Every structure is written in structure tokens, then in C-alpha cells.
Amino acid sequence: MGAVRTMILVGAVGLALAGVSGCATPPPADDPDAVADFNQTNDPMEPTNRVFYAVNNGIDAVLVKPLALGYKWAVPGVVRDRVHNVLGNLDSPVLLANDIMQTKPRRAGDTLMRFVINSTFGVAGMFDVADGWGYPYHNADFGETLALWGVPEGPYLFLPILGPGDPRDSSGHGVDIALDPLTWVGKGDVVTDLEYGRYGMTLLDVRVGLFDTLDKATSQALDPYATVRSLYRQHRAAEIEDIHSDTRATTPDWFPSQPGH
Amino acid sequence: MLTRRTLMTASLAGAALLGVGALPRFALAQTADQAAAFIDKTGKDLTAVVNGSAGTADKTAQLQQIVDRDVDVDAVARFCLGRYWRSASPAQQQQYLQLFRQVLVKNITSKLGDYQGVTFAVGRTSPRDGAVAVATVVTRPGTAAANVEWVVSSASGSPRIVDVVAEGTSLRLTQRSDYASYLAHNNNNLQALLDAMRQQLTQPS
Numbered sequence: 001m002g003a004v005r006t007m008i009l010v011g012a013v014g015l016a017l018a019g020v021s022g023c024a025t026p027p028p029a030d031d032p033d034a035v036a037d038f039n040q041t042n043d044p045m046e047p048t049n050r051v052f053y054a055v056n057n058g059i060d061a062v063l064v065k066p067l068a069l070g071y072k073w074a075v076p077g078v079v080r081d082r083v084h085n086v087l088g089n090l091d092s093p094v095l096l097a098n099d100i101m102q103t104k105p106r107r108a109g110d111t112l113m114r115f116v117i118n119s120t121f122g123v124a125g126m127f128d129v130a131d132g133w134g135y136p137y138h139n140a141d142f143g144e145t146l147a148l149w150g151v152p153e154g155p156y157l158f159l160p161i162l163g164p165g166d167p168r169d170s171s172g173h174g175v176d177i178a179l180d181p182l183t184w185v186g187k188g189d190v191v192t193d194l195e196y197g198r199y200g201m202t203l204l205d206v207r208v209g210l211f212d213t214l215d216k217a218t219s220q221a222l223d224p225y226a227t228v229r230s231l232y233r234q235h236r237a238a239e240i241e242d243i244h245s246d247t248r249a250t251t252p253d254w255f256p257s258q259p260g261h
Numbered sequence: 262m263l264t265r266r267t268l269m270t271a272s273l274a275g276a277a278l279l280g281v282g283a284l285p286r287f288a289l290a291q292t293a294d295q296a297a298a299f300i301d302k303t304g305k306d307l308t309a310v311v312n313g314s315a316g317t318a319d320k321t322a323q324l325q326q327i328v329d330r331d332v333d334v335d336a337v338a339r340f341c342l343g344r345y346w347r348s349a350s351p352a353q354q355q356q357y358l359q360l361f362r363q364v365l366v367k368n369i370t371s372k373l374g375d376y377q378g379v380t381f382a383v384g385r386t387s388p389r390d391g392a393v394a395v396a397t398v399v400t401r402p403g404t405a406a407a408n409v410e411w412v413v414s415s416a417s418g419s420p421r422i423v424d425v426v427a428e429g430t431s432l433r434l435t436q437r438s439d440y441a442s443y444l445a446h447n448n449n450n451l452q453a454l455l456d457a458m459r460q461q462l463t464q465p466s
């Protein structure tokens with residue numbers, strides 16, 4: 001499976017490089033408002049990005065969306081929730097590694113407790129028991145880790161299959177795949193099939209989750225491409241700010257506080 | 262019954278008097294509390310309409326009333342047009358404000374069915390650019406709880422909503438970049454935007 005992912009990435013980067021000639025034309029310098037807009041949008045590859053956005057929408061319309069609709073139609077919500085939880089639980093090692101690299105001990109503790117509790121009491125991750133026990137889910141990926149290390153996001157980048165991103169987050173995605181122990185487990189047809197199954201189910205799970213939100217937002221937009229770009233950036237900035245402002249003390253609530261308190 | 266009502270009125274009046282007396286010292290805290298109470302009421306009104314038994318047409322009319330009363334639509338509209346507001350002619354500004362309101366109401370009411378069974382809980386408040394952000398957790402059956410912030414401004418004289426921030430994404434900021442991009446790709450021609458908005462109104466939701 002790693003090979004397939006690598007192929008997609010290499011292909012995407014190759015296409016992106018081939019399309020570099022399609023750069024956005026900056027507005028004339030005598031229009032300061034327009035220049036400010038252009039710089040703030042920070043999307044110098046816009047023409048190329050728009051092509052990939054259209055390609056992705058095409059793939060989505062003929063393949064991913066129908067499959068996701070079929071999945072939603074055929075599988076009851078209760079079962080889809082179990083699948084969602086199992087997939088989330090499998091991501092725990094990557095989350096934990098990033099929590100630690102982000103030097104957020106409480107978040108790392110949350111992730112570790114979630115993995116232990118949900119893998120056992122939660123029956124292989126099917127039930128999110130840990131959430132009710134005070135260990136809520138949070139996202140952690142290497143793009144965020146880089147952001148906390150001070151790496152800027154860079155220009156907007158829309159890649160086929162991977163969707164919206166930027167040099168920081170898209171390369172961070174590659175690191176997350178490398179960080180995943182399941183990428184490196186033993187080879188064999190059964191393992192490969194299971195990994196395909198995992199990625200396929202993740203795709204469907206994510207797509208079904210977007211029906212209400214993203215589909216609604218883009219259908220009501222005059223320029224869906226710009227709307228996705230704005231939503232993606234705001235969402236990432238909010239996630240990173242959440243991690244940044246999570247300064248909970250390392251001692252848990254039940255730990256006896258200092259004498260006199 | 263009468264005594265109970267009198268008592269309630271008396272205690273309300275007392276609370277109001279106390280509130281007035283404490284105004285200078287707790288002005289900020291009170292604005293925040295006021296904003297939280299306002300969102301609590303608006304949220305209750307909204308959920309009551311959405312979860313009510315009225316027909317779609319009645320619900321749409323009721324939602325429209327709440328939007329007009331509790332949302333500073335003109336302020337949101339001006340924000341969404343950004344720098345293009347200044348260069349627009351007064352007639353275009355009027356047209357735009359009218360269209361913006363209609364599109365907003367249409368977008369909200371088209372989601373009516375999705376929000377069946379929705380509940381919400383008001384959380385903390387925090388200052389935000391001269392306004393107050395009220396955090397809420399919105400829960401819908403079958404979906405994960407969503408963090409939604411309501412930005413309340415009293416610039417118009419009474420508390421009104423100027424932005425909704427869902428899971429970190431601001432509605433008015435997203436709308437502004439949508440319009441800005443559309444205008445940039447249509448020679449900065451405001452008439453093109455107005456036509457496109459008019460087109461949106463004729464589309465089935």
C-alpha cells in the first residue's frame with residue numbers, strides 16, 4: 001500500500017511541476033487593493049490548482065461520491081459509527097508521535113489513554129469509551145507539528161486525491177504515513193488486502209462525513225474553489241491554535257495538589 | 262398566581278436596578294453576560310422553530326423573522342463585500358444589501374430539514390474585535406457535537422449576531438473570500454456579482 005501512496009504522491013508532484021508554467025498573473029502594481037488581495041490569497045499556482053480541483057471533482061462525481069452514497073445507503077449509521085471509531089483508533093500511534101513532537105504531554109496522555117481504553121473496553125476501538133471517561137478525541141498530524149515548530153504554511157496547493165493543502169501540510173502527510181507502524185508491518189497478501197481495506201474505508205468514512213458540511217458549503221458558493229481554499233485554511237489555523245493554546249498542566253486533576261491548597 | 266407574577270416582576274425590577282447600579286464597574290462582564298443570554302434566547306427560538314410542528318412555509322417565515330430581528334444583516338453584508346463596498350454606487354449598495362439578505366435567508370431555510378432534532382448548550386464568552394464571541398456546543402442526532410461560536414456586536418444599539426464560527430471557520434470570512442474571488446475573475450465588476458446572486462435566488466435549494 002505504501003507503494004501505491006508513493007506513486008500517487010510522485011505523480012501529483014510531477015503533474016504539479018508540469019503545471020508550474022500556469023502561474024497566476026499578479027495584478028498591476030498601480031492597484032494596491034488588488035495587489036493586497038493577491039498577496040493575502042497566497043495562491044500563485046491558482047490556474048494549476050483549479051485544474052486539479054476540477055479533476056478531483058470529476059473523480060469524486062463519478063467514483064467516490066457514488067461509492068460513499070452507496071455505503072451510506074447500505075450500511076446503517078450505527079455500524080458506520082463503529083467503522084469510524086475503529087479507523088480513528090488505528091491512527092492513534094501517529095497521533096501520539098505528533099503529540100510528543102508537539103511537546104504537549106496532556107494531549108499525548110489523552111491519546112495514549114484513548115488507545116488503551118478503546119482498544120480494550122471499547123472492543124478493538126469500536127466504541128469510544130474513553131471520550132466519556134474524560135479523554136476526548138483530538139487531531140494531530142505532522143503538518144501541525146511543523147507549524148508549531150515555526151514552519152510557515154506556504155502557498156496554497158490543491159493536489160489530486162489528497163485535495164487542499166500547502167507544502168507544509170502535504171509533505172507532513174507523507175511523514176505521517178511513514179510514522180504509521182501499520183505502514184511497516186510484515187508483507188503478505190492478507191496484510192496488503194487489509195491495508196487496502198483500511199484506506200478504502202477511510203476514504204468512504206471521510207466522504208460520508210463531508211455530505212452535510214462541505215457539499216452544502218460548495219453548492220451555495222459562487223466560486224466553490226475559493227470557498228474550499230478559505231475553509232481549509234481557516235480550519236487548519238483553528239486546529240493549530242487549539243494545540244498552541246492547550247497549556248493544561250501535566251499533573252492530572254486527581255493528583256493531590258501542593259499542601260495548603 | 263397573581264402574587265407569583267407580582268413577585269417575579271418585583272424581583273426582575275430589583276435585578277434591573279441592581280444591574281444599572283453595577284453598570285460602570287461590571288460593564289464588560291455585563292456585555293458578555295448579555296451576549297450569552299441573547300444567544301441563549303436566539304438559540305432557543307431557532308431550535309423551537311426547527312423542531313416545531315409547523316409546515317415548511319410557516320417555519321421559513323418564522324426563521325426570516327428571527328434573522329431580521331437577531332442578525333445584523335447589513336453589517337455582515339458590508340463586511341462580505343470588503344473593499345468593493347466603497348466603490349459601489351448607492352443604487353448598487355441598496356441592490357446588494359437586498360440580495361444579500363434574500364440569499365442568506367434562502368441558505369438558512371434550505372437547511373431546515375437537516376437540523377431536525379438539534380440541541381445546543383451555551384458555554385463561555387470571550388472578547389473578539391470589539392464584539393463578544395459566545396461559544397456553544399451544537400448537537401444533532403447521529404453526528405458529532407460541533408463547536409459553534411456566535412459573534413455578537415452591539416454596534417447597532419442592541420445585541421445582534423455578526424458572525425458564526427463553526428469549528429474554527431468563520432461564515433462571513435468564507436463568504437467574503439467567495440465574493441472576492443468571484444469579482445477578481447469577473448473584472449471586478451460588481452454588476453456581475455449582483456447578477457450571480459440574483460441567479461442563486463432562482464435556483465432550487
